[in-house]
Amino acid sequence: GENVEQHPSTLSVQEGDSAVIKCTYSDSASNYFPWYKQELGKRPQLIIDIRSNVGEKKDQRIAVTLNKTAKHFSLHITETQPEDSAVYFCAASTAAGNKLTFGGGTRVLVKP
Amino acid sequence: EAGVAQSPRYKIIEKRQSVAFWCNPISGHATLYWYQQILGQGPKLLIQFQNNGVVDDSQLPKDRFSAERLKGVDSTLKIQPAKLEDSAVYLCASSFLGQGHLYEQYFGPGTRLTVT
Numbered sequence: 001g002e003n004v005e006q007h008p009s010t011l012s013v014q015e016g017d018s019a020v021i022k023c024t025y026s027d028s029a030s031n032y033f034p035w036y037k038q039e040l041g042k043r044p045q046l047i048i049d050i051r052s053n054v055g056e057k058k059d060q061r062i063a064v065t066l067n068k069t070a071k072h073f074s075l076h077i078t079e080t081q082p083e084d085s086a087v088y089f090c091a092a093s094t095a096a097g098n099k100l101t102f103g104g105g106t107r108v109l110v111k112p
Numbered sequence: 113e114a115g116v117a118q119s120p121r122y123k124i125i126e127k128r129q130s131v132a133f134w135c136n137p138i139s140g141h142a143t144l145y146w147y148q149q150i151l152g153q154g155p156k157l158l159i160q161f162q163n164n165g166v167v168d169d170s171q172l173p174k175d176r177f178s179a180e181r182l183k184g185v186d187s188t189l190k191i192q193p194a195k196l197e198d199s200a201v202y203l204c205a206s207s208f209l210g211q212g213h214l215y216e217q218y219f220g221p222g223t224r225l226t227v228t
Contacts, residue, residue: 043219043222044219098143099167099168100157100217101157102154102155102156104153
Protein backbone atom coordinates (compact mmCIF):
# COMPACT_ATOMS: atom_id res chain seq x y z
CA GLY A 1 0.00 0.00 0.00
CA GLU A 2 0.88 3.68 -0.12
CA ASN A 3 3.40 5.11 2.37
CA VAL A 4 3.80 8.86 2.89
CA GLU A 5 6.79 10.31 4.74
CA GLN A 6 6.72 13.93 5.93
CA HIS A 7 9.58 16.18 7.11
CA PRO A 8 10.32 17.98 9.31
CA SER A 9 8.19 16.91 12.24
CA THR A 10 8.50 20.35 13.83
CA LEU A 11 9.30 23.71 12.29
CA SER A 12 9.82 27.01 14.05
CA VAL A 13 9.98 30.18 11.97
CA GLN A 14 10.02 33.90 12.62
CA GLU A 15 6.95 35.82 11.56
CA GLY A 16 7.37 36.97 7.98
CA ASP A 17 9.77 34.18 7.03
CA SER A 18 8.91 31.26 4.75
CA ALA A 19 8.12 27.70 5.80
CA VAL A 20 8.66 24.61 3.66
CA ILE A 21 7.34 21.12 4.39
CA LYS A 22 8.34 18.14 2.26
CA CYS A 23 6.60 14.80 1.64
CA THR A 24 7.54 11.69 -0.29
CA TYR A 25 5.20 8.92 -1.40
CA SER A 26 5.76 5.37 -2.54
CA ASP A 27 2.87 4.47 -4.89
CA SER A 28 3.51 5.75 -8.42
CA ALA A 29 -0.24 5.42 -9.10
CA SER A 30 -1.03 8.21 -6.62
CA ASN A 31 -2.33 11.25 -8.45
CA TYR A 32 -3.98 13.49 -5.86
CA PHE A 33 -2.03 15.28 -3.12
CA PRO A 34 -3.95 17.42 -0.60
CA TRP A 35 -2.57 19.38 2.33
CA TYR A 36 -4.58 19.74 5.52
CA LYS A 37 -4.15 22.19 8.39
CA GLN A 38 -5.21 21.07 11.86
CA GLU A 39 -5.35 23.52 14.74
CA LEU A 40 -5.27 22.20 18.27
CA GLY A 41 -8.45 20.29 19.06
CA LYS A 42 -9.98 21.07 15.67
CA ARG A 43 -10.78 19.06 12.56
CA PRO A 44 -8.33 18.83 9.63
CA GLN A 45 -9.17 21.39 6.96
CA LEU A 46 -8.04 21.32 3.36
CA ILE A 47 -5.84 24.29 2.51
CA ILE A 48 -4.59 23.36 -0.96
CA ASP A 49 -4.36 20.34 -3.21
CA ILE A 50 -2.60 19.37 -6.42
CA ARG A 51 -3.29 16.75 -9.04
CA SER A 52 -0.65 14.87 -10.97
CA ASN A 53 -1.18 16.73 -14.24
CA VAL A 54 0.02 19.95 -12.58
CA GLY A 55 3.53 20.76 -11.33
CA GLU A 56 2.74 23.77 -9.15
CA LYS A 57 -0.28 25.48 -7.67
CA LYS A 58 -0.56 28.75 -5.73
CA ASP A 59 -3.20 30.27 -3.53
CA GLN A 60 -2.19 33.60 -2.03
CA ARG A 61 0.64 32.86 0.45
CA ILE A 62 0.48 29.10 -0.02
CA ALA A 63 1.98 27.06 -2.86
CA VAL A 64 2.44 23.38 -3.51
CA THR A 65 4.91 21.77 -5.92
CA LEU A 66 4.88 18.21 -7.22
CA ASN A 67 7.69 16.15 -8.73
CA LYS A 68 6.14 12.91 -9.98
CA THR A 69 9.43 11.49 -11.19
CA ALA A 70 10.99 11.79 -7.75
CA LYS A 71 7.67 11.07 -6.00
CA HIS A 72 7.79 14.07 -3.73
CA PHE A 73 5.71 17.17 -3.13
CA SER A 74 6.16 20.23 -0.96
CA LEU A 75 4.14 22.93 0.76
CA HIS A 76 5.48 26.47 0.80
CA ILE A 77 4.07 29.17 3.06
CA THR A 78 5.41 32.67 2.49
CA GLU A 79 5.20 35.70 4.79
CA THR A 80 4.19 33.50 7.72
CA GLN A 81 1.82 34.90 10.33
CA PRO A 82 1.07 33.72 13.88
CA GLU A 83 -2.26 32.28 12.70
CA ASP A 84 -0.30 29.89 10.46
CA SER A 85 0.78 28.05 13.63
CA ALA A 86 -0.80 24.58 13.45
CA VAL A 87 -0.06 20.99 12.44
CA TYR A 88 0.08 20.43 8.69
CA PHE A 89 -0.52 17.05 7.09
CA CYS A 90 0.24 15.97 3.55
CA ALA A 91 -1.63 13.08 1.99
CA ALA A 92 -1.74 11.06 -1.21
CA SER A 93 -4.42 9.06 -2.97
CA THR A 94 -5.38 7.54 -6.27
CA ALA A 95 -8.59 8.16 -8.17
CA ALA A 96 -9.20 4.42 -8.07
CA GLY A 97 -9.89 4.51 -4.36
CA ASN A 98 -10.02 8.13 -3.23
CA LYS A 99 -8.40 6.73 -0.12
CA LEU A 100 -6.09 9.20 1.63
CA THR A 101 -2.81 8.07 3.18
CA PHE A 102 -1.51 10.78 5.49
CA GLY A 103 2.00 11.76 6.46
CA GLY A 104 2.95 12.02 10.11
CA GLY A 105 2.41 15.78 10.33
CA THR A 106 4.54 18.88 10.81
CA ARG A 107 4.00 21.14 13.79
CA VAL A 108 4.63 24.70 12.63
CA LEU A 109 5.22 27.45 15.17
CA VAL A 110 5.38 31.03 13.93
CA LYS A 111 7.09 33.26 16.46
CA PRO A 112 6.00 36.91 16.51
CA GLU B 113 -23.98 23.77 3.74
CA ALA B 114 -23.97 21.98 7.06
CA GLY B 115 -20.76 20.13 7.86
CA VAL B 116 -20.08 16.57 8.94
CA ALA B 117 -21.64 15.94 12.34
CA GLN B 118 -20.25 13.55 14.95
CA SER B 119 -21.28 12.54 18.44
CA PRO B 120 -20.32 12.26 21.16
CA ARG B 121 -17.42 14.71 21.15
CA TYR B 122 -15.71 13.07 24.12
CA LYS B 123 -15.94 9.64 25.69
CA ILE B 124 -14.08 8.04 28.57
CA ILE B 125 -14.46 4.30 29.14
CA GLU B 126 -12.63 1.53 30.93
CA LYS B 127 -10.79 -1.16 29.01
CA ARG B 128 -12.94 -4.09 27.94
CA GLN B 129 -16.03 -1.86 27.77
CA SER B 130 -17.80 -1.11 24.51
CA VAL B 131 -18.38 2.24 22.83
CA ALA B 132 -20.15 3.54 19.74
CA PHE B 133 -19.64 6.67 17.68
CA TRP B 134 -22.09 8.26 15.28
CA CYS B 135 -21.49 10.26 12.11
CA ASN B 136 -23.83 12.14 9.80
CA PRO B 137 -22.12 13.17 6.55
CA ILE B 138 -22.79 16.22 4.42
CA SER B 139 -26.09 15.81 2.57
CA GLY B 140 -25.60 14.21 -0.82
CA HIS B 141 -22.16 12.81 -0.08
CA ALA B 142 -22.04 9.19 -1.20
CA THR B 143 -18.73 8.30 0.39
CA LEU B 144 -18.08 8.15 4.12
CA TYR B 145 -14.78 7.45 5.87
CA TRP B 146 -13.79 6.65 9.44
CA TYR B 147 -10.25 7.56 10.49
CA GLN B 148 -8.33 6.92 13.69
CA GLN B 149 -5.93 9.68 14.75
CA ILE B 150 -3.59 8.76 17.57
CA LEU B 151 -2.02 11.72 19.37
CA GLY B 152 0.91 13.11 17.39
CA GLN B 153 0.15 11.10 14.25
CA GLY B 154 -1.69 11.57 10.99
CA PRO B 155 -5.19 10.15 10.52
CA LYS B 156 -5.30 6.48 9.52
CA LEU B 157 -8.20 5.18 7.44
CA LEU B 158 -10.20 2.47 9.18
CA ILE B 159 -13.08 1.97 6.77
CA GLN B 160 -14.56 3.56 3.64
CA PHE B 161 -18.20 3.26 2.56
CA GLN B 162 -19.72 4.17 -0.76
CA ASN B 163 -23.45 4.51 -0.20
CA ASN B 164 -24.20 1.52 2.08
CA GLY B 165 -21.41 -0.74 0.80
CA VAL B 166 -17.91 -1.20 2.20
CA VAL B 167 -15.19 -0.16 -0.25
CA ASP B 168 -12.14 -0.66 1.95
CA ASP B 169 -11.83 -2.04 5.47
CA SER B 170 -8.32 -3.44 5.16
CA GLN B 171 -7.05 -1.51 8.22
CA LEU B 172 -10.05 -2.12 10.46
CA PRO B 173 -9.25 -4.43 13.42
CA LYS B 174 -12.24 -6.62 12.76
CA ASP B 175 -11.90 -8.65 15.95
CA ARG B 176 -13.01 -5.61 17.95
CA PHE B 177 -14.13 -2.87 15.56
CA SER B 178 -17.28 -2.85 13.46
CA ALA B 179 -19.00 -0.20 11.38
CA GLU B 180 -22.22 0.09 9.46
CA ARG B 181 -24.01 2.51 7.19
CA LEU B 182 -27.30 0.72 6.72
CA LYS B 183 -29.27 3.34 4.80
CA GLY B 184 -26.34 4.91 3.01
CA VAL B 185 -26.50 8.09 5.06
CA ASP B 186 -25.34 8.15 8.68
CA SER B 187 -22.92 5.63 10.12
CA THR B 188 -21.87 4.12 13.43
CA LEU B 189 -18.47 2.81 14.45
CA LYS B 190 -18.30 0.42 17.40
CA ILE B 191 -15.44 -0.89 19.49
CA GLN B 192 -16.01 -3.96 21.63
CA PRO B 193 -14.06 -4.63 23.79
CA ALA B 194 -11.89 -1.52 23.98
CA LYS B 195 -8.17 -1.65 24.67
CA LEU B 196 -5.89 1.04 26.05
CA GLU B 197 -4.31 1.50 22.60
CA ASP B 198 -7.69 2.50 21.16
CA SER B 199 -7.35 5.88 22.86
CA ALA B 200 -7.44 8.31 19.94
CA VAL B 201 -9.60 10.80 18.07
CA TYR B 202 -12.03 9.11 15.70
CA LEU B 203 -12.67 11.31 12.68
CA CYS B 204 -15.48 10.88 10.22
CA ALA B 205 -15.18 12.39 6.75
CA SER B 206 -17.34 12.46 3.65
CA SER B 207 -16.91 13.23 -0.01
CA PHE B 208 -19.29 13.69 -2.92
CA LEU B 209 -18.16 10.53 -4.65
CA GLY B 210 -15.37 8.08 -4.10
CA GLN B 211 -13.82 5.43 -6.26
CA GLY B 212 -12.80 6.59 -9.68
CA HIS B 213 -13.22 10.24 -8.70
CA LEU B 214 -11.01 12.65 -6.81
CA TYR B 215 -13.13 14.73 -4.47
CA GLU B 216 -12.22 16.71 -1.39
CA GLN B 217 -12.88 14.95 1.89
CA TYR B 218 -14.60 17.04 4.55
CA PHE B 219 -13.88 16.10 8.14
CA GLY B 220 -16.12 16.18 11.16
CA PRO B 221 -14.98 17.52 14.57
CA GLY B 222 -14.05 14.05 15.81
CA THR B 223 -14.75 12.02 18.92
CA ARG B 224 -11.94 11.93 21.46
CA LEU B 225 -11.88 8.49 23.12
CA THR B 226 -9.93 7.84 26.28
CA VAL B 227 -9.66 4.23 27.45
CA THR B 228 -8.52 3.84 31.06
